[in-house]
Each structure stands twice: as C-alpha cells, then as structure tokens.
Amino acid sequence: MTVRWDIFCTVVDNFGDIGVTWRLARQLVAEHQCAVRLWVDDLRAFERLCPDIDVSLREQWQQGVQVCQWPKDWPATEAADVVIAAFACQLPSAYMDAMAEREVTPLWMNLDYLSAEDWVIGCHGLPSVKYKHVQKYFFFPGFQAGTGGLLREADLLERRRQFQHDDAAQKSFLHGLGVVREPGARLISLFAYENAGLASWFEAMATDVCPSHVLVPEGRVLGDVARWLGVDGLAPGALHRRGGLTVQVLPFVRQDEYDRLLWCCDFNAVRGEDSFVRAQWAGRPLLWHIYQQEEDVHLEKLEAFLRLYTQGLSESAEKAISGLWRDWNAGQDMAEHWKAVCAEHLELAEHAQAWCLEQGSRADLATALVKFYRNWL
Structure with a gap:
C-alpha cells in the first residue's frame, strides 16, 4: 500500500522553510511513490516559488503533491502514516489527537534545521517528546555520516x-x-x-x-x-x-x-x-x-x-x-x-x-x- 505522509510547514523566513518542504514533498512523490499532503500556512510565499499555486484554494494538487492551506479552524482530518513537523513547528492539537487515535501509531518526526555542528550527529534519530503514546523523533539534515544528509534529487x-x-x-x-x-x-x-x-x-x-x-x-x-x-x-x-x-x-x-x-x-x-x-x-x-x-x-x-x-x-x-x-x-x-x-x-x-x-x-x-x-x- 502507498505510504501516506503529512508535512507541516509554517513560513518563518519567507522562502527557506517552504522551499525545503516543497522540494522534499515533490521528491517523496516522484522518487519514492509516497502520497504527500503539504500543509502550508502562507500560500502567498509559496506562490513565489510555484506560480501555479491558487492562493484562494484550501486544497489543490501541484506536481503530484496535495497542497493544503493550514487553516486556523482545523478540520477533522485523519492522520497520515508519517508525520513531519518541519523546523519544529507546532502541530494542531486536533491533529495530534488524530495521531493518538490511529489504530497503528504514525511515525512522527521533527525535521530540524540544517547544521554542521558536531552535536547534530549524536542527536539525529533520537526520540524526543511524546504526545500521549505517540513518540516524536529528531531528524537532522547534515553534511557528515550519521546525519540525514541533504536534499538532492536522484538525477x-x-x-x-x-x-x-x-x-x-x-x-x-x-x-x-x-x-x-x-x-x-x-x-x-x-x-x-x-x-x-x-x-x-x-x-x-x-x-x-x-x-x-x-x-x-x-x-x-x-x-x-x-x-x-x-x-x-x-x-x-x-x-x-x-x-x-x-x-x-x-x-x-x-x-x-x-x-x-x-x-x-x-x-x-x-x-x-x-x-x-x-x-x-x-x-x-x-x-x-x-x-x-x-x-x-x-x-x-x-x-x-x-x-x-x-x-x-x-x-x-x-x-x-x-x-x-x-x-x-x-x-x-x-x-x-x-x-x-x-x-x-x-x-x-x-x-x-x-x-x-x-x-x-x-x-x-x-x-x-x-x-x-x-x-x-
């Protein structure tokens, strides 16, 4: 069965956060046949990177990715198999409850900022906090063995x-x-x-x-x-x-x-x-x-x-x-x-x-x- 991924992105620095998550979402779809929903709180910033985006839509498909506007009034949504909180963003409380209600617990990861600092290797892949019985893990991109590497399409x-x-x-x-x-x-x-x-x-x-x-x-x-x-x-x-x-x-x-x-x-x-x-x-x-x-x-x-x-x-x-x-x-x-x-x-x-x-x-x-x-x- 196709693995379903939810990636959450809050736009902090105009283009860096959405730039990383948009590349990641597209690659997971194109190269790993994942089903990806990308939740974004600022479609205006996203539009600069992807002019095909319609900022008026709450949900749309772009290059195989289901792009969803991250609303303040969070709708009832089933949690995915893999949940990524990009750059330590806080997930909606209702979504966290949905993760805990799943029969099979999802993998919940905090995709952190890129760093070459030595401590990153020791922290990469370690468990972080729990929400009820759902465990979160640290995932660090990096430049050395023992980290998550860098975004790079196969070709x-x-x-x-x-x-x-x-x-x-x-x-x-x-x-x-x-x-x-x-x-x-x-x-x-x-x-x-x-x-x-x-x-x-x-x-x-x-x-x-x-x-x-x-x-x-x-x-x-x-x-x-x-x-x-x-x-x-x-x-x-x-x-x-x-x-x-x-x-x-x-x-x-x-x-x-x-x-x-x-x-x-x-x-x-x-x-x-x-x-x-x-x-x-x-x-x-x-x-x-x-x-x-x-x-x-x-x-x-x-x-x-x-x-x-x-x-x-x-x-x-x-x-x-x-x-x-x-x-x-x-x-x-x-x-x-x-x-x-x-x-x-x-x-x-x-x-x-x-x-x-x-x-x-x-x-x-x-x-x-x-x-x-x-x-x-």
Whole structure:
C-alpha cells in the first residue's frame, strides 16, 4: 500500500522553510511513490516559488503533491502514516489527537534545521517528546555520516553536469532572463538579506580590472543595492554599470530555474538554507548569508560549516574564503578578502566541485527519511 505522509510547514523566513518542504514533498512523490499532503500556512510565499499555486484554494494538487492551506479552524482530518513537523513547528492539537487515535501509531518526526555542528550527529534519530503514546523523533539534515544528509534529487548532479557542459543551453537560459554574458566577466548571483557589507564588496568589483556581472533576483538585499547605485528603487530588468561592475535585477524565479541560474554563475552568494544547499550542488564557489539569530548563535553554525568545508584547502585559500564569509555575515568591509578570493579562484573552484561530489556520495535526505520509516516499522 502507498505510504501516506503529512508535512507541516509554517513560513518563518519567507522562502527557506517552504522551499525545503516543497522540494522534499515533490521528491517523496516522484522518487519514492509516497502520497504527500503539504500543509502550508502562507500560500502567498509559496506562490513565489510555484506560480501555479491558487492562493484562494484550501486544497489543490501541484506536481503530484496535495497542497493544503493550514487553516486556523482545523478540520477533522485523519492522520497520515508519517508525520513531519518541519523546523519544529507546532502541530494542531486536533491533529495530534488524530495521531493518538490511529489504530497503528504514525511515525512522527521533527525535521530540524540544517547544521554542521558536531552535536547534530549524536542527536539525529533520537526520540524526543511524546504526545500521549505517540513518540516524536529528531531528524537532522547534515553534511557528515550519521546525519540525514541533504536534499538532492536522484538525477540532479547529472542534469547539472550536462547543463554546465552545454554553452548553448546556458546562453539560451540566460537570454530568457534578459542576461547577455560579457566575455571574460565573472558572472555572480546575489540572493541575500540586508547587509551593510555590500557597498564595500560592490566597490571592490567596480574598481577591479576584471569585470563582474552581478545578477540580483528580487529580494531583501535590493534596498542596499539601490543605495550603492544611488537610485530610488530597483525592479526586474534594471541594468546599471559602474566601472567594471554590471548589476542586473532579475525577477524572482521558480526553484528549477534558480538551480540553472546557480549552475550558470562562477560564484554564488546565497542565504538561508534552501539556496545554500542548492549552491553547493552547483559545484561553484559560494558565499553564505546565514539567518541571524539572537546572541549570535548563527555564527557558531557558520564556523562549524567553515571547519568542514575548508578542509583540504591551502592556507591562503582557506583564509580568503573564510575571511570573506565572516566579513559578509558581520556586515564588514569585504574588499581585502574578495581580492584574495579572486586570486585563489582556481583552487576554490576545484574545491567546490570536490565538495559537491563528496556530499553527493551520501544518501540524500528524502531517501534517508524513507529508510528511517522502514527501519522504524
């Protein structure tokens, strides 16, 4: 019989939470033949990732997934075989009662945030709280053996390889976004939160002898970009040049198109969790703007990832990329470390490919979840 899954998502950070759960839901349907209901409390945010969504509907089907609006007046609903509370969201009390009333207890998991911290390995798969007789388990994505791995479709790396070796396909894709790549220019994507360090980074690129072309999808960083350019506002299609830097604003694109954008670029600046993982699958050097947390807890997570990611780099390359990440996440002057990253670009590019292949050798997150359920049975 088909295993039924319910995935619950509350949209906290605009696109990160729904981005992860939407990818997971689609993969469980397409590759593991699961029946998935995705409960979402903010269909407006979801619509940006999946324009086919009708925000007025309480229930609809998208790409094989039953998408349900998470209502305040929770309807009588039978609990699924597997229940995922994404990122520690609180399930409706009536649904928790429905879990407890099932003849066969469901598997209840908290799909937690991605982290490279050492303690994650020790906590992954452990039981958490109980509701009546229903046990909840921790499930941690991660970068090391002993974690749940990363979201990755079965054919993703091969599709990326073919695309990156097809100049015509890249040119056609960029042309569809209104982008004409200048020969010899670094192509950079920028998806970030507001950041005081942006001006120093853009200034360094504008004064560099090597030209840079920065593609900025609609998002929160556009205000900082506009201030640096000295314009009142920016909309998709805007194109500005200053010195060796070209800045171009792109429309917000759906997830599959964003993947191809990352694959086209020589360097990708990303934010949050979903785009962070997809940039790693692009196999190109990257810059991560981590989601800020109280008491700078996020900086511990940043350092934990850097310790893993930079293993095997030369001292100069490690200092360059680590310094750039720290500058960016502290909103500090990035010029010196950006110049160092450019000088170490070949090594960093080779390292990004090697890191991608290493992570790709591990079981992906959806497969790990399905295996956990089968073992639990």
